[in-house]
Amino acid sequence: MPPAITRSEKPGRGLSRPAQVADKIKEWVVEDGLNRGDRLPGEAELMAQFGMAKGTIREAMRILEAQGLIKTRTGPGGGSFVHEVSKERARALLGNYFYFKNLTIADIYQLRSVLEPELAASLAGRLDEDALKALRANIAEFDTPATDAEEERARHIVSLRFHAMLAAQSSNPLLAFLIDFMACMLSDLTVYRRLFDPPNTELWQRGRDYQMRLLEALRDGDGAAARRIMSEHMSTAWWLMEMQEAEMERRFLPE
Amino acid sequence: MPPAITRSEKPGRGLSRPAQVADKIKEWVVEDGLNRGDRLPGEAELMAQFGMAKGTIREAMRILEAQGLIKTRTGPGGGSFVHEVSKERARALLGNYFYFKNLTIADIYQLRSVLEPELAASLAGRLDEDALKALRANIAEFDTPATDAEEERARHIVSLRFHAMLAAQSSNPLLAFLIDFMACMLSDLTVYRRLFDPPNTELWQRGRDYQMRLLEALRDGDGAAARRIMSEHMSTAWWLMEMQEAEMERRFLPE
DNA sequence: ATCTATTTGTACGTATGTATT
DNA sequence: AAATACATACGTACAAATAGA
DSSP states (O other): OOOOOOTTSSOOOSOOHHHHHHHHHHHHHHHTTOOTTOBOOOHHHHHHHHTOOHHHHHHHHHHHHHTTSEEEEOSTTOEEEEOOOOHHHHHHHHHHHTTTTTOOHHHHHHHHHHHHHHHHHHHTTOOOHHHHHHHHHHHHTTOSOOOSHHHHHHHHHHHHHHHHHHHHTOSOHHHHHHHHHHHHHHHHHEEOSSOOSSOOHHHHHHHHHHHHHHHHHHHTTOHHHHHHHHHHHHHHHHHHHHHTTOEEOOOOOOO | OOOOOOTTSSOOOSOOHHHHHHHHHHHHHHHTTOOTTOBOOOHHHHHHHHTOOHHHHHHHHHHHHHTTSEEEEOSTTOEEEEOOOOHHHHHHHHHHHTTTTTOOHHHHHHHHHHHHHHHHHHHTTOOOHHHHHHHHHHHHTTOSOOOSHHHHHHHHHHHHHHHHHHHHTOSOHHHHHHHHHHHHHHHHHEEOSSOOSSOOHHHHHHHHHHHHHHHHHHHTTOHHHHHHHHHHHHHHHHHHHHHTTOEEOOOOOOO
């Protein structure tokens, strides 16, 4: 990838030097078709190729690292390596975008109510035994009704994990990411204004039934049923959140 | 926000020092409820508060900047300022996530085919005259059929902008972002393997009709019709892309 | 287990650039 | 035009981590 640049080749279109270096390295990655794990030139080499000081190069690497595109190790054989952006990192970065946007629960459920059924339909008959087993185990985790508000919250988070697990089975990376993103936003950032006290046992029982019936439909390859069940599930979940006057907390997702 | 930390307060849970500083500053932003435009301490002050050298602090600021959370200005009254992550930045960062995931056109259309109709339905009767005028103007931009492949591609991009403009009208920030993201991915990264030659005039005429009928339904506040029209529109667009054997190019989105 | 070589990580001092007043 | 206040960049020295002998 040597055909680098000497410092003032381009007048620097408003970008700081580290940003220019970062962009150039991204170009290398695409043009040379670099893959995960491939090594980038070391600091010394980059300093030489770009004719810039150590600090400048390091800032550039930090930019790439912050975006999740590289990982850096010290020691012999160390250096910077091309890295596939992790789901967690992408989640956090996208979450930052919504920090000032005061996203509501209703906004998320508007999407969930169409995306989750689509996911369910596309997964019918395509889950292997392991996946089904893991999903059943997840349901089994909350087979007793909650006794207090805190426990009810725990139930909620487990049931959201159910959806994240389903998402992970999708062959559509975009769909998978979004379902996961929304589940994570809901479990991390949701606060409840008016928790049912005592918790509404019958209501959570219905949620559990939805998930079990969904699993059957998925196992039997009945896409239409899976879609319908998930659709109803989302409607009641949405309604439940509204009842509890749930809201989103403003904070940054952990990366 | 002074209650900072001296360097070895936390043992540094595997994170590099710049990353720790960046996280701490994010904490300040949430805890002190800082808003867009609010000023963060200058380099000198941060150096003092964290007991770290200039380079370390600068790397931290570059991390925040790379994530779109701050902007930095030189000169008197300059410094680092809290910044709302821009749509463009968020788009690029999320796009990075899919770089190694080889997302297909079909993946995107699977989502478009449910999200675009949902958007259309939720927008019915809620567009003001200005928005409607801008949308009509966009349609008018390609009122003549394409004569060659390159021109056809231009038509396609303009029609994708139509959807981005619609998205911008949504009161749901998540829905708005996603529609925009997908439209951008398609217009930036799509290459055509087998372009119709000569271009299929009748087909693009149908696409144009869909958009015009959609606008009528939106103006008249007929959500059901808007949903149905958009749904058909997406089906034919999907089919068209498959016909052309369109594929996604691997590259990084411009920030 | 210790040393050694390699490569990133941190610190500091100075000089330059840039925008405001 | 000049002074000021800030970020930006450079160069060097040394510290820390890791792999291999």
